[in-house]
Amino acid sequence: ILNVEQSPQSLHVQEGDSTNFTCSFPSSNFYALHWYRWETAKSPEALFVMTLNGDEKKKGQISATLNTKEGYSYLYIKGSQPEDSATYLCAFNSGYSTLTFGKGTMLLVSP
Amino acid sequence: NAGVTQTPKFRILKIGQSMTLQCTQDMNHNYMYWYRQDPGMGLKLIYYSVGAGITDKGEVPNGYNVSRSTTEDFPLRLELAAPSQTSVYFCASRPQGENQPQHFGDGTRLSIL
Numbered sequence: 001i002l003n004v005e006q007s008p009q010s011l012h013v014q015e016g017d018s019t020n021f022t023c024s025f026p027s028s029n030f031y032a033l034h035w036y037r038w039e040t041a042k043s044p045e046a047l048f049v050m051t052l053n054g055d056e057k058k059k060g061q062i063s064a065t066l067n068t069k070e071g072y073s074y075l076y077i078k079g080s081q082p083e084d085s086a087t088y089l090c091a092f093n094s095g096y097s098t099l100t101f102g103k104g105t106m107l108l109v110s111p
Numbered sequence: 112n113a114g115v116t117q118t119p120k121f122r123i124l125k126i127g128q129s130m131t132l133q134c135t136q137d138m139n140h141n142y143m144y145w146y147r148q149d150p151g152m153g154l155k156l157i158y159y160s161v162g163a164g165i166t167d168k169g170e171v172p173n174g175y176n177v178s179r180s181t182t183e184d185f186p187l188r189l190e191l192a193a194p195s196q197t198s199v200y201f202c203a204s205r206p207q208g209e210n211q212p213q214h215f216g217d218g219t220r221l222s223i224l
């Protein structure tokens with residue numbers, strides 16, 4: 001069973017704060033690292049799929065970096081807004097058709 | 112374009128009853144997945160399929176069965192419902208290509224009493 005860890009488990013910030021989360025995954029047999037955004041009462045939606053060491057992806061105020069050699073990815077949110085409140089999931093793909101998900105980081109942004 | 116559709120959205124079962132959770136997708140995706148989500152546990156893979164006629168076990172397959180007779184449909188069957196199967200179930204699909212993201216349905220909340 002692959003071990004995908006996310007930290008922190010939860011985070012509460014004020015509107016306008018910038019924040020970041022960590023996803024740790026096995027550094028061997030790496031194929032891709034996925035990030036999903038999961039709002040309460042909705043279904044997970046894909047943010048990024050990252051494949052190359054050193055990769056950096058950006059969507060609006062959300063960005064992610066990838067280090068496959070040491071097995072971690074960071075997700076950054078610049079200037080958090082209440083609508084950014086969600087659980088952020090990362091998932092590891094070792095190339096065998098399936099994803100192993102972390103437990104997620106729950107972000108709450110207060111106005 | 113409806114994406115991934117799951118039915119029902121909610122269901123209460125008695126212990127020992129059986130039911131089928133339906134999942135259908137209209138994106139012509141080869142790959143389909145069933146997950147369960149329990150509080151504090153993240154998404155756990157139950158079964159998956161890489162194409163019509165092919166299914167494989169995931170991390171937590173015990174107590175479940177699946178079939179994939181068409182590209183569109185991937186039903187999940189509970190034969191003898193147990194309280195441990197109380198969970199939220201998500202179906203997902205993706206196209207060919209290991210770098211493709213998965214598209215999720217809205218989930219089925221199942222309680223077994």
